[in-house]
Amino acid sequence: MNLQRLRKFKADIHPAYHSLKTLLRIDLTKKEVSFEEIDPKIARDYLGGKGIAAYYLFRELPAKVDPLSPENKLMIITGPLTGTSAPLPNRFTVASKSPLSNTWSDSHCGGWWGPELRYAGIDGMIIEGRAEEPTYIGIHDHDVTFKSAEFYWGMGTHDVSKYLIEKESRSRVARVLSVGPAGERLGLISNIQADERSAGRGGLGAVMGSKNLKAITVVGSGDVAVSDAEAFKSAVKRSLSKIIEDRVSMYNLRLEGTDAIAEEVNETGGWPTGNYQKGRFPAGVDILSGEAFKKEMWEDGRKSRPCHRCVISCTHFATVSKGKYTGITAKGPEYETIAMLGANNCIASREVVTAASYYADFYGIDTISLGNSIAFLTECHEKGLVSTEDLDGVDLRFGDEDAFMEAVHAAGTVQGRLGRLVVNGVKRASEEIGKGSERFAMHVKGLEIPGYHPNAGIGQALAYAVADRGACHLRPWMYGREHLGETPRLNPRKYEDKPLAVKKGQEKMALIDSVNVCSFQTFAVSVYRDIYRMVNAATGAGYSEEEFRRVGERINNLTRAFNTREGFTSKDDILPWRMRHEPLDWGALKGQTVDLNRILPDYYKACGWSEEGVPFREKLSELGLDFVVHGMPDLPIRKE
Numbered sequence: 098m099n100l101q102r103l104r105k106f107k108a109d110i111h112p113a114y115h116s117l118k119t120l121l122r123i124d125l126t127k128k129e130v131s132f133e134e135i136d137p138k139i140a141r142d143y144l145g146g147k148g149i150a151a152y153y154l155f156r157e158l159p160a161k162v163d164p165l166s167p168e169n170k171l172m173i174i175t176g177p178l179t180g181t182s183a184p185l186p187n188r189f190t191v192a193s194k195s196p197l198s199n200t201w202s203d204s205h206c207g208g209w210w211g212p213e214l215r216y217a218g219i220d221g222m223i224i225e226g227r228a229e230e231p232t233y234i235g236i237h238d239h240d241v242t243f244k245s246a247e248f249y250w251g252m253g254t255h256d257v258s259k260y261l262i263e264k265e266s267r268s269r270v271a272r273v274l275s276v277g278p279a280g281e282r283l284g285l286i287s288n289i290q291a292d293e294r295s296a297g298r299g300g301l302g303a304v305m306g307s308k309n310l311k312a313i314t315v316v317g318s319g320d321v322a323v324s325d326a327e328a329f330k331s332a333v334k335r336s337l338s339k340i341i342e343d344r345v346s347m348y349n350l351r352l353e354g355t356d357a358i359a360e361e362v363n364e365t366g367g368w369p370t371g372n373y374q375k376g377r378f379p380a381g382v383d384i385l386s387g388e389a390f391k392k393e394m395w396e397d398g399r400k401s402r403p404c405h406r407c408v409i410s411c412t413h414f415a416t417v418s419k420g421k422y423t424g425i426t427a428k429g430p431e432y433e434t435i436a437m438l439g440a441n442n443c444i445a446s447r448e449v450v451t452a453a454s455y456y457a458d459f460y461g462i463d464t465i466s467l468g469n470s471i472a473f474l475t476e477c478h479e480k481g482l483v484s485t486e487d488l489d490g491v492d493l494r495f496g497d498e499d500a501f502m503e504a505v506h507a508a509g510t511v512q513g514r515l516g517r518l519v520v521n522g523v524k525r526a527s528e529e530i531g532k533g534s535e536r537f538a539m540h541v542k543g544l545e546i547p548g549y550h551p552n553a554g555i556g557q558a559l560a561y562a563v564a565d566r567g568a569c570h571l572r573p574w575m576y577g578r579e580h581l582g583e584t585p586r587l588n589p590r591k592y593e594d595k596p597l598a599v600k601k602g603q604e605k606m607a608l609i610d611s612v613n614v615c616s617f618q619t620f621a622v623s624v625y626r627d628i629y630r631m632v633n634a635a636t637g638a639g640y641s642e643e644e645f646r647r648v649g650e651r652i653n654n655l656t657r658a659f660n661t662r663e664g665f666t667s668k669d670d671i672l673p674w675r676m677r678h679e680p681l682d683w684g685a686l687k688g689q690t691v692d693l694n695r696i697l698p699d700y701y702k703a704c705g706w707s708e709e710g711v712p713f714r715e716k717l718s719e720l721g722l723d724f725v726v727h728g729m730p731d732l733p734i735r736k737e
């Protein structure tokens with residue numbers, strides 16, 4: 098189908114409805130592509146991104162599929178604001194069943210790739226099967242071509258981008274999404290990279306690698322239409338003016354990026370240090386802070402390269418100008434990266450953290466999981482649970498920069514026992530090492546815990562335990578409300594108010610991840626007033642505020658049902674042993690541990706789920722999820 102016909106096809110179906118419509122289905126086994134229309138009711142009920150991916154994945158993926166088999170599917174879906182003139186409209190969702198956690202998994206990536214896909218007249222894609230040979234897919238508007246990736250196999254993501262931009266660009270620059278060597282070699286903490294950004298968590302790079310798919314390039318020549326241009330313009334203007342007047346967005350984030358919070362998190366006693374044995378890193382915080390990066394490394398005219406149409410511009414690039422890594426330039430490093438590669442490994446060096454971040458992106462590895470995994474193995478080694486020989490001769494010690502970098506390279510190339518232990522995550526490493534190491538294997542459902550110590554906030558701890566993809570700091574980001582001035586403020590010691598706050602926060606995040614705008618705008622704008630208005634004006638869907646809220650709740654119930662179908666129960670909503678038995682060592686919350694049993698029942702109740710954390714049939718039906726009820730006959734019935 099040529100582009101003109103494709104646009105006519107879209108316009109003829111729903112002339113006034115501008116939500117997601119066109120889905121590209123790619124069968125790598127058969128080397129076939131087809132275009133499908135997304136049912137307008139599905140687009141309305143699930144919005145985009147995470148929501149639409151959850152709908153298709155639940156319906157199309159049988160339970161218990163091996164995540165690295167050709168039967169697993171990789172969803173890449175934009176959102177109704179992606180590529181429009183809304184603020185920060187640059188995200189797309191990558192979703193699949195995770196090989197790291199075996200749960201539902203979605204990650205969201207900024208940059209330019211997502212908007213470009215919409216400019217090509219494609220709103221999302223479902224990738225199935227497995228190519229016989231290393232392959233990349235070239236998209237030029239409606240032309241979709243399978244191409245050999247033999248030459249690029251084994252290449253780092255930076256290099257493959259350079260080659261493919263040169264090869265695939267036409268009148269516009271090609272945008273490239275790719276996996277690195279870690280994903281090709283099925284490393285379970287590998288990610289997908291696009292435009293120096295990452296769809297980072299859950300090992301979705303290994304899903305792409307298992308399909309022999311190295312990259313997807315896209316060049317579009319169209320635009321994204323909205324339903325009511327005047328209403329959209331006015332809603333966008335209102336949001337933009339709020340962002341421009343917001344100090345956090347235009348000062349903290351713009352000048353110091355996400356690293357702006359490092360000192361504050363350290364002061365709360367919640368900065369994971371030495372594999373979460375401590376919550377403060379006094380030897381490194383001044384070296385790794387946003388202020389220090391701004392002063393020492395974000396010079397040279399490369400202060401910022403924002404994502405598509407971003408007015409905040411939080412992204413910085415650091416260049417190493419001294420020591421053995423001189424010449425390396427890496428994005429950020431972002432807060433999570435300095436927390437996990439820096440403080441959690443006791444690495445008090447901007448240069449080493451920048452180099453490790455660069456190589457993580459080059460190999461295609463999630464920096465959160467990487468920093469967590471190396472720290473876990475370091476603690477195992479220091480405690481004598483593994484020998485230096487067990488780690489291929491690498492003498493891992495907290496703060497040893499050279500040993501730390503050896504572990505990064507071993508993971509990226511998936512070489513030796515050390516490489517395999519790191520790149521397959523802490524859950525598998527602790528299962529292999531045994532000897533009680535699972536007590537300090539810092540993960541939930543197999544996904545490594547990020548850069549906020551769970552014992553420093555009951556809300557953040559609960560959010561980690563119940564997030565659908567495993568330990569996630571963004572579903573919701575409770576630490577901001579418990580410590581960093583986000584409103585409404587919450588007391589990090591208190592239990593009672595957390596179940597409802599986490600439930601509501603999860604539903605709000607499900608909406609943001611489905612609209613697919615950068616969540617940093619929510620420091621200034623409201624999801625239920627401002628983003629809601631832009632979505633209505635862009636799509637013509639006419640959501641009432643209540644309907645819009647229900648979309649978030651629907652998506653959250655659908656991903657919970659996905660995990661239930663995979664066999665996850667309330668027993669998996671649990672934090673590591675360390676969080677329950679080793680109190681926080683410093684600060685106002687010194688002495689705090691977390692006992693989630695005090696609030697999990699209330700959380701389940703607030704969600705409308707059984708005491709075992711399973712959605713009731715009535716709840717799912719009420720949310721329009723009858724297909725879930727029909728597919729899961731053992732779901733509990735609510736007893737009034």
Ligand code: SF4
Nearest residue numbers: 403404407409411615
């Ligand atoms: S705020 Fe930062 S991450 Fe968000 S769109 Fe802008 S540059 Fe990208």
